[in-house]
Amino acid sequence: MKIEASDLSVSEKMILREWRRCGTVHLRLRSDLSVDQAASCLRKSRLELALPGLGEMGLGGVAATSQGPVLILHDVPDRKEALELVRRIADNLREQGVTGRLMSCGFQKSPLENSDRFFPAIAAGISLRGNPSFVPPVPNAGRARAEYHWDIDPMVLGTVFDYALRWCTVPSGKYFVNSGLTQFKCEQQECGDLLLAAYGAIPTAALTCAAGPNEARRVAITRDGFLTFEWYFPPSGWKDGVAELTGVLEAMADYAQYGLVKRINMPGFTWQTLIDLDWPVRPHLRTSSMWGQELMAGLIPDAFAVQLLSSTHKLPNFNGQWASRPAGRSSLLLTHADLSAWFDGRHPRQETLDAARHSLSALFMNDAMLRDKKVDFFG
Numbered sequence: 001m002k003i004e005a006s007d008l009s010v011s012e013k014m015i016l017r018e019w020r021r022c023g024t025v026h027l028r029l030r031s032d033l034s035v036d037q038a039a040s041c042l043r044k045s046r047l048e049l050a051l052p053g054l055g056e057m058g059l060g061g062v063a064a065t066s067q068g069p070v071l072i073l074h075d076v077p078d079r080k081e082a083l084e085l086v087r088r089i090a091d092n093l094r095e096q097g098v099t100g101r102l103m104s105c106g107f108q109k110s111p112l113e114n115s116d117r118f119f120p121a122i123a124a125g126i127s128l129r130g131n132p133s134f135v136p137p138v139p140n141a142g143r144a145r146a147e148y149h150w151d152i153d154p155m156v157l158g159t160v161f162d163y164a165l166r167w168c169t170v171p172s173g174k175y176f177v178n179s180g181l182t183q184f185k186c187e188q189q190e191c192g193d194l195l196l197a198a199y200g201a202i203p204t205a206a207l208t209c210a211a212g213p214n215e216a217r218r219v220a221i222t223r224d225g226f227l228t229f230e231w232y233f234p235p236s237g238w239k240d241g242v243a244e245l246t247g248v249l250e251a252m253a254d255y256a257q258y259g260l261v262k263r264i265n266m267p268g269f270t271w272q273t274l275i276d277l278d279w280p281v282r283p284h285l286r287t288s289s290m291w292g293q294e295l296m297a298g299l300i301p302d303a304f305a306v307q308l309l310s311s312t313h314k315l316p317n318f319n320g321q322w323a324s325r326p327a328g329r330s331s332l333l334l335t336h337a338d339l340s341a342w343f344d345g346r347h348p349r350q351e352t353l354d355a356a357r358h359s360l361s362a363l364f365m366n367d368a369m370l371r372d373k374k375v376d377f378f379g
Contacts, residue, residue, distance in 0.1 A: 008102060011101065019079075027086065028102075038069045042069045042093070051073055051089075105182045111210040121232040122242055123231070124259060125259060129255060162192075165207070167219065199223075206218060222270060224290060242305070253331040256308055260306065282301075289365070292370055300364060303359075306333070307334045318359055
């Protein structure tokens with residue numbers, strides 16, 4: 001229902017539709033105020049009403065944008081509370097004399113979503129250092145069970161965000177921030193606040209800079225502690241992509257417990273899309289590797305062309321297949337001797353993958369380990 005008032009209207013139906021998909025309330029204020037004034041009013045509402053989810057880093061907060069300020073609230077448990085929050089915010093804005101419209105953010109397509117085909121990219125996946133925690137279920141918002149959350153030191157998170165923002169840019173690119181199942185077009189200078197507000201969304205928060213399907217970069221960070229960097233490129237350009245993303249692993253070495261570089265062939269920005277989908281069968285691990293987050297300080301999900309290992313990984317004899325060099329203060333960068341066997345085609349050559357898996361098998365996590373972790377956490 002859309003509630004009209006003489007001063008401020010609220011598009012409740014669209015706001016609740018977005019909430020229902022992922023348990024996150026996304027609000028955008030459109031008014032005649034300047035961007036800074038409107039953001040200040042929305043920020044005041046957030047603070048006066050003691051709304052949930054702010055935390056040490058200001059996560060799930062207010063971001064000023066040229067389309068109006070955006071407020072994102074994560075983990076709102078049910079429809080009644082979501083509706084009450086929206087109405088309380090609207091009433092507070094009215095008390096401040098704000099006029100205009102409180103509405104949903106919607107989904108604004110980037111050039112990547114305009115393509116209906118698979119397109120290649122080189123991607124780096126990073127398991128950040130942190131600790132597990134428990135996120136309660138949201139039964140009426142598509143999350144009937146508890147969620148796994150990975151707590152990261154706020155200083156580390158700030159450093160990671162800063163690096164990601166600097167990396168995610170292409171000439172003449174347009175910027176889009178994704179929060180859960182909502183995507184918002186923004187200006188470059190607005191990306192930082194929007195990404196920070198979006199972090200904690202289910203399944204992910206992401207920033208895309210795209211000038212076209214083959215001219216795009218994307219970074220994403222999930223609430224379970226995984227960070228991904230993707231560079232979409234012409235099929236012949238994998239060497240530059242591998243060098244670039246290897247550099248990303250080196251830059252993130254002091255904040256990561258594990259990392260990898262691989263080719264992907266479909267759009268997406270979750271760890272599961274990166275590691276588990278469109279990849280040769282793993283005989284040792286058929287469970288989603290996202291459940292192995294706690295194990296990645298000492299174990300790995302599979303063999304990949306380039307990998308970042310921490311000092312807590314016990315290294316086997318590599319039998320000449322791998323070159324290694326230090327990365328960061330105490331990590332090791334492992335690179336396969338034949339990169340073309342991994343990147344020339346959609347998938348690595350099977351014989352190369354089999355030999356690499358054999359050489360690293362002592363480091364592999366397996367299905368039994370991941371089942372045990374799920375039982376330990378959820379019972």
